[in-house]
Amino acid sequence: MRIALQDLVSIHPALRGHPIEFTKSGGFALQRAGHASPASAEIEHDGALKTAEVEWTMEDIALLNVLDKHRVTEDGAEAVALAYVNSDAGWKVKRRLQRGECADWLLRNETGWLALEVSGTIVGNPRARLEEKKTQVSRCSLAVDRLAVVVAFDKPAVLAARP
């Protein structure tokens, strides 16, 4: 599997013109953790294990000194998660959801709709975070599929699970 952050805007046309440069944030978060493109990532999706090559355009990490650490993690995790779900099942962004919907993004593919909740970790055990996010997205009342994704930048790894 290939997770190409540099292709994010072309695979999700809805992100065109978005002022948040998710691709850059993904690169920053991965490089901050000591990785270089391409990086081999562990994927665990509903218990199934696989690997992926994560690619991005290398960034000047000196810029990290002037960026919000938490926002880089959050936006970087969204970049990796949105690229992953497209690579995995062809999901494309429809729109962002308000927090009250208990998910970050609404996506669609040929078979239906997905509410996606995303989080990122810099260090530590991402499984506890995944459980939190599964609980959160389980509260999404929309009649759609639901998925929680946590990106662990230190490994790197992508953990995905349905509630």
Added chain:
Amino acid sequence: MKENELRATTEDELDAFVSIAIRRAEILNDSGSASACEAWQEVLLYEERLAKITQPAEIAGGVARVGAVRAALASGQRGEAKRLATEYLAEELLPPERRAAINRAFDEDQDYLARRFPALARRGRLAELDLWRSEALAPPRVFPWAWAV
């Protein structure tokens, strides 16, 4: 944004606009900025337009209707939120879970305000926030696209 420009905007464009506007409003909200009210007004503008051009039974239509009510509440326009809720709840094809989400939005807004302003909540003065937030919507305005003219 001019009313005719808003009407000419496609659903895909509105989806992009509302995505950007939601993120901005949430960041301003988290930082306690007074501009958050106007940022939510911009979200309301897009959600309401999306609600107008989508069907209540569609996933996207249901999201926009609940989103419009939530955005009206977040911008401090409780009366507008009630008007929109009445309009959307009158649509027969709106799914039950979306009806519940609209009704829940009012309780969640009160809970949020009570957590954020515990002293006012203890004194039963949360209603005063609507007045303060409506004043925050008065000129000078930060986001010119937040208003249909």
